[in-house]
Amino acid sequence: MDFEELKQECLACRRCGLCETRTNVVFGQGVPHAEVLFVGEGPGASEDAQGLPFVGRSGKLLDSYLEAIDLSREKNIFIANIVKCRPPENRDPLPEESEACKPWLRQQFQLLRPKIVVCLGRIAAQQLIDPKLSVTKDHGRFFDKNGTLFMATLHPAALLRNPRNKPLAFEDFVALRDKIHEVCDHTY
Numbered sequence: 001m002d003f004e005e006l007k008q009e010c011l012a013c014r015r016c017g018l019c020e021t022r023t024n025v026v027f028g029q030g031v032p033h034a035e036v037l038f039v040g041e042g043p044g045a046s047e048d049a050q051g052l053p054f055v056g057r058s059g060k061l062l063d064s065y066l067e068a069i070d071l072s073r074e075k076n077i078f079i080a081n082i083v084k085c086r087p088p089e090n091r092d093p094l095p096e097e098s099e100a101c102k103p104w105l106r107q108q109f110q111l112l113r114p115k116i117v118v119c120l121g122r123i124a125a126q127q128l129i130d131p132k133l134s135v136t137k138d139h140g141r142f143f144d145k146n147g148t149l150f151m152a153t154l155h156p157a158a159l160l161r162n163p164r165n166k167p168l169a170f171e172d173f174v175a176l177r178d179k180i181h182e183v184c185d186h187t188y
């Protein structure tokens with residue numbers, strides 16, 4: 001199975017109720033051999049409309065942080081979400097929706113085999129790193145899970161709501177850049 005085949009299967013997914021209200025499945029976007037994988041929570045309205053992750057206001061902010069450390073979805077990373085379909089009214093995904101969607105993310109992990117996974121916000125961090133993780137306390141720390149490094153940072157939508165936290169997120173991206181230099185072979 002390659003990335004394109006997985007994507008085609010995912011686009012037809014009907015494993016949970018979100019398929020009834022979505023416009024588009026948001027499989028993810030990036031390069032197929034990315035060493036760095038970013039994982040958000042789930043599509044919002046702009047993402048649902050375009051079928052691409054992080055293309056609304058928070059996506060623009062994310063892209064600016066990425067650019068500052070020479071990363072981009074066109075060049076050297078992959079961006080995915082915990083759930084591939086938009087939860088109505090942008091509510092948190094329900095546990096059964098995240099569960100139903102998990103095999104897609106698992107297969108994305110298996111194909112990419114990322115060296116570093118950056119969790120954008122609490123939902124991704126608690127699902128992928130530790131259910132008790134506090135993004136406020138633990139952002140910017142690297143957790144080694146079976147040889148893959150996981151880090152949580154503040155969700156760009158949270159930074160739009162609370163711009164005073166932007167320097168904290170920027171520090172995380174600087175730490176990420178240093179870690180990429182340390183452990184990745186072909187990102188830079």
Ligand code: URA
Pocket residue numbers: 026040041042043044047052053054055058059081120157
């Ligand atoms: N927020 C997310 O968590 N993911 C997206 O794709 C867009 C906004």
